[in-house]
Amino acid sequence: MPDSRDTGLALDPKYDAAGLLTAVCTDAATGELLMVAHMNEDALRLTRETGEAHFWSRSRGRLWKKGETTGNVLCVRDIRIDCDQDALWLIVEPQGPACHTGARSCFYRRIEGNSLARVA
Amino acid sequence: MPDSRDTGLALDPKYDAAGLLTAVCTDAATGELLMVAHMNEDALRLTRETGEAHFWSRSRGRLWKKGETTGNVLCVRDIRIDCDQDALWLIVEPQGPACHTGARSCFYRRIEGNSLARVA
Numbered sequence: 001m002p003d004s005r006d007t008g009l010a011l012d013p014k015y016d017a018a019g020l021l022t023a024v025c026t027d028a029a030t031g032e033l034l035m036v037a038h039m040n041e042d043a044l045r046l047t048r049e050t051g052e053a054h055f056w057s058r059s060r061g062r063l064w065k066k067g068e069t070t071g072n073v074l075c076v077r078d079i080r081i082d083c084d085q086d087a088l089w090l091i092v093e094p095q096g097p098a099c100h101t102g103a104r105s106c107f108y109r110r111i112e113g114n115s116l117a118r119v120a
Numbered sequence: 121m122p123d124s125r126d127t128g129l130a131l132d133p134k135y136d137a138a139g140l141l142t143a144v145c146t147d148a149a150t151g152e153l154l155m156v157a158h159m160n161e162d163a164l165r166l167t168r169e170t171g172e173a174h175f176w177s178r179s180r181g182r183l184w185k186k187g188e189t190t191g192n193v194l195c196v197r198d199i200r201i202d203c204d205q206d207a208l209w210l211i212v213e214p215q216g217p218a219c220h221t222g223a224r225s226c227f228y229r230r231i232e233g234n235s236l237a238r239v240a
Contacts, residue, residue: 007221009229009236022156024144031151033200036142036207048231080153081236082226083219087156089227099203101127106202107209109129111168116129116201 006083014086015041020056022087027094027105028077034098035106037066039088051076053090072096126203134206135161140176142207147214147225148197154218155226157186159208171196173210192216 005012013021020038027034037055039047042063046054053066053074067073074092081088099106109116125132133141140158147154157175159167162183166174173186173194187193194212201208219226229236 009238011231011234011236022142024153024156026146026151026153031146033144033146033153033209036144036202079231080227080239081229081231082156083221083223083228084226087226088231089153101203103203106204106207107200108203109201111131111199111201111208114131116131118129119200 005085011081012085013041013044013081014084016086018058020058023053023055023090024087025053025074025090025092025098028091029093032105033107034074034092034094034104035066044088047076047090048079053092066098067095070096072098074098125205131201132205133161133164133201134204136206138178140178143173143175143210144207145173145194145210145212145218148211149213152225153227154194154212154214154224155186164208167196167210168199173212186218187215190216192218194218 019040023037023039025034040056043054043056053076055064057064073095076090076092078091079088097104108120110119139160143157143159145154160176163174163176173196177184193215196210196212198211199208217224228240230239
């Protein structure tokens with residue numbers, strides 16, 4: 001049977017061994033998947049307090065605000081959580097390209113055979 | 121500078137220490153975020169060979185086909201990969217509810233204060 005974390009109405013995030021949740025960001029206007037990143041408890045708190053997406057960088061080992069250097073912040077309109085409370089859905093208004101390559105979305109390539117093809 | 125994994129057209133998935141990629145599934149018809157799961161190399165291969173989403177279950181420690189017992193499979197229409205090639209975007213046609221609770225999407229609750237509210 002699903003337990004209360006799955007079906008209840010208490011916020012009870014299930015952080016992984018590294019203290020992280022997966023965070024999926026989509027564009028509030030278009031629905032497009034923009035990026036996937038990770039949040040620790042501080043990143044989630046700061047995101048909720050400021051309305052701007054904060055994440056934990058696994059490669060740099062530090063908290064960061066998306067767009068802190070580029071200005072391409074993500075204004076968060078809604079946050080949803082999945083059934084087992086280990087993943088978040090951030091519905092955002094991006095203030096610029098989400099991807100560090102300059103693409104609107106980090107998912108700008110489709111898998112085709114053993115290659116990739118640009119789709120945006 | 122972004123390296124070729126970020127900007128090139130070679131498929132070069134960056135599996136994590138556990139051999140996994142994050143896989144984000146959205147509904148091809150509505151754009152709704154349905155679920156987030158994980159794929160190892162076998163899950164990705166089987167997904168591409170069969171056109172039906174396969175994942176690696178971290179809790180059960182085994183490969184599984186989404187819907188193998190319920191019939192609620194996810195027919196995969198497109199697979200995209202993100203800039204650092206550690207996350208996949210599966211654009212799918214769900215054959216039933218994606219969530220084990222019976223909800224259409226696993227993300228059926230919004231965070232409101234310290235509680236959750238159903239949105240679907």
